[in-house]
Amino acid sequence: MEITITVNGEARTADVEPRMLLTHVIREELGLTGTHIGCDTTSCGACTVLVDGEPVKSCTMFGVQADGHEVTTVEGLAAADGLHPIQAAFQEEHGLQCGFCTPGMMLVGAALLERNPDPSDDDVRWAISGNICRCTGYMNIVKAIQAAAKATAGAEPTAATA
Amino acid sequence: MLPSRFEYHRATTLQEALALLDEHGEDAKVLAGGQSLIPLMKLRFAAPQHLVDINDVPGLDGIEERDGSLTIGALARHRTLATDGTIAARYPAIASAAPQIADPLVRNRGTIGGSLAHADPAGDLGSVMLAMGASVVLTGSSGQRVVPIGEFLVDTFTTSIAPTEILTEIRVPTPPPRSGGTYLKLERKVGDFATVAVAVSLTLQDGTIGSAGIGLTGVGLKNIDATDATAALAGAAPTDDAFAEAGRLAAAASSPVTDVRGSEGYKRHVVDVFTRRGLASAFAMASAG
DSSP: OEEEEEETTEEEEEEOOTTSBHHHIIIIISOOTTSOOSSSSSSSOTTEEEETTEEEEGGGSBGGGGTTSEEEOGGGTSBTTBOOHHHHHHHHTTOOSSOSSHHHHHHHHHHHHHHOSSOOHHHHHHHTTTOOOTTOOHHHHHHHHHHHHHHHHHHOHHHHHO | OOOOOOEEEEOSSHHHHHHHHHHHGGGEEEESSOTTHHHHHHTTSOOOSEEEEOTTOTTSSOEEEETTEEEEETTOBHHHHHHOHHHHHHOHHHHHHGGGSSOHHHHHHOBHHHHHHHTOTTOHHHHHHHHHTOEEEEEETTEEEEEEHHHHEEETTEESOOTTOEEEEEEEEOOOSSEEEEEEEEOSSTTSOOSEEEEEEEEEETTEEEEEEEEEESSSSSOEEOHHHHHHHTTSOOOHHHHHHHHHHHHHHOOOOOBTTBOHHHHHHHHHHHHHHHHHHHHHHHHHO
């Protein structure tokens, strides 16, 4: 079945079997391997991508369901002029150890900041509660997401003066 | 893990979806949020030959009060239930259960209709609907029928829906003034199935308990309607003794099994404690309202 998904702003077409999961379409058909497969049982969140802006587990959605929708993967976070604030903050705050959960954590963090530019500690922990870090590096992941919030607020004069 | 091969149909109208079900009967499954069906298909516990995706069918995700009931479209996502203003204002058992379902990512996709139709005894919303006396609307190509939730949930993963019907709507009676409700859930970690959970609703009438509802999660072959406990509460004074008796009766109505989440005795005890606590909290809410 031919599907067209807008992936990271670019229309991508692929011919896929309906039973192919979105995560396989992204990794194998589109060659974007930043989306990781962890548990493959809807438990860990390593395969998190944004579908129409909302984080979902791409191992629990068929690729054909994304036909006509917008998907953002970790490769879509950085702009041409540099890292996304969430990426810069993960680097600065040491928000990763082995790095396997990091794409999912950053996408969940980016989606949270879109809705809630100034999240509390609890807000962040709540938002990442569907994503598992097997290194247990949650402290710095929370710090990184909050640092990204501060950096984003500082970069926008309207937010800073508000 | 890949499921067995199937043919994918994306319906854009309810009529189209129903026609596909009429054509394929038991070989077809309806795909809504997919957060239970897709894992089952990946594990090959389910292998439908046709999937009818209803996500693009318009008008199936609304939430509104109408004719004394809250009407919830089957495609309403758990995240919407958790953030809806009407639900937060007048349906505290739903408002309290919704953010405890699975995890935030699953709540972004999972739907109330899919969750109820899946009929997992560890599912949260079935118990909430039992406690609130809700009904489901089942739509087929030849018409609709309204089925009380207790008759809809038949057994583990089994409902009274026909293969050619779609669960399109949930109707929850609007609680009268001086009502309260809550959902207490014990889970080992976010995203795990409930070890035990209890849904409670309670309405005060002239200083006594007018009516109450209690639904139990994860302690039987399906969500359990603790009718002995609610019958004992109806007309009783809202005292700790009455809540304790209801807790005892609810625990007696449960039939948990020992597993990695806890022993049978432990789970039964949690049913007792959560029923008492839930009733006390619903009573406090009802007294304040």
